[in-house]
Amino acid sequence: MFSTVNVVVRKTPGQEPAVLGLRAAWAMLTNGGFDVRLLCMGDGVFNLLGLPGYAGDMLRRFMAEGGSVHALGTSLEERGLSPEALIDGVEVVDAEEAAEMVQDAEATTAY
Amino acid sequence: MSRTITLVLLSGSTENDDAVFAVNLSKAILEKGGKVNLFLYGNGCNLANKPVPVEGRSAISDALRAHMDGYVLSEKIEELTRLGAKIATCHTTEYSRGTEGCPYLDGVERGDVGNSYTRFLMATDVLLAIGN
Amino acid sequence: MLLLLNKMRKEYAEEIRVLAGDEDKTVLLVGDAVFFGLPGMLPGLEELGVEEFYAAEDAVQARGLTLDPKVRIVDYPGMAGLILDDHDQVVAL
Numbered sequence: 152m153f154s155t156v157n158v159v160v161r162k163t164p165g166q167e168p169a170v171l172g173l174r175a176a177w178a179m180l181t182n183g184g185f186d187v188r189l190l191c192m193g194d195g196v197f198n199l200l201g202l203p204g205y206a207g208d209m210l211r212r213f214m215a216e217g218g219s220v221h222a223l224g225t226s227l228e229e230r231g232l233s234p235e236a237l238i239d240g241v242e243v244v245d246a247e248e249a250a251e252m253v254q255d256a257e258a259t260t261a262y
Numbered sequence: 263m264s265r266t267i268t269l270v271l272l273s274g275s276t277e278n279d280d281a282v283f284a285v286n287l288s289k290a291i292l293e294k295g296g297k298v299n300l301f302l303y304g305n306g307c308n309l310a311n312k313p314v315p316v317e318g319r320s321a322i323s324d325a326l327r328a329h330m331d332g333y334v335l336s337e338k339i340e341e342l343t344r345l346g347a348k349i350a351t352c353h354t355t356e357y358s359r360g361t362e363g364c365p366y367l368d369g370v371e372r373g374d375v376g377n378s379y380t381r382f383l384m385a386t387d388v389l390l391a392i393g394n
Numbered sequence: 395m396l397l398l399l400n401k402m403r404k405e406y407a408e409e410i411r412v413l414a415g416d417e418d419k420t421v422l423l424v425g426d427a428v429f430f431g432l433p434g435m436l437p438g439l440e441e442l443g444v445e446e447f448y449a450a451e452d453a454v455q456a457r458g459l460t461l462d463p464k465v466r467i468v469d470y471p472g473m474a475g476l477i478l479d480d481h482d483q484v485v486a487l
Contacts, residue, residue: 250415
């Protein structure tokens, strides 16, 4: 039985897998009672700039319900994004911290 | 082997090898005594429905038909449910594709990420999301 | 850790480096990812610390490939065992 699950979002907001990952993270947190960590890396960091509409609302509600949201620092740097450009509550992590997230979770799914 | 896998399939038929892989892997796991949950999400939801063939034979060359037949999975999916796999769709992804009301393959359940998917996770040993 | 790769994505290098960290790494190549098992491609995975390589038999045959000898060709029952029994962590990328 899982207790901790990572959802890694790698795709831009316009690609369906990004929203599917957000929805899965939300469902696991609120319906499954899992500890869910959302990690955005690669182009997935573009989901953290304050999206209008459903996806942005979903992300804000996810955090309000206790889900943690993380951004890979190098992905931000490569895209010229500063941590200040992200929505409030996002934790910027380095590669070592991201690997630790994977190691101490029972499952890591990538969207 | 009595472990359980939940596969989240994001790819539909033919767009790549993911659906074929997921279905064949599921069968292998079931035949070895494992348990399979298959959640058809995103484009994966287009695998859920009963096929609607044209009347007569469509104008596809034999060679191309043989190639495309490798991606026709409806019978294999029904076989999985007979072998004990639990298969559910995300009806929301069906909605946006206009297939929410289309008949399902035998054994496939209309579902959602909030209930079906999380129910699958309650007794899962391995969770994989497979897709683009 | 078993990493399941199914595409030819250039992002895999970063994803493996970041998500797998210092873990012992085994890759299972399926679908188009079997091209990573070609002799000219495998060093890229080795540089990421991958030590064991498997490739799906059906994908290799469908593409008419001869992979590096370090890659073990595996059928579906074999893949089932790899995924369900042999590794504590399995991540599909």
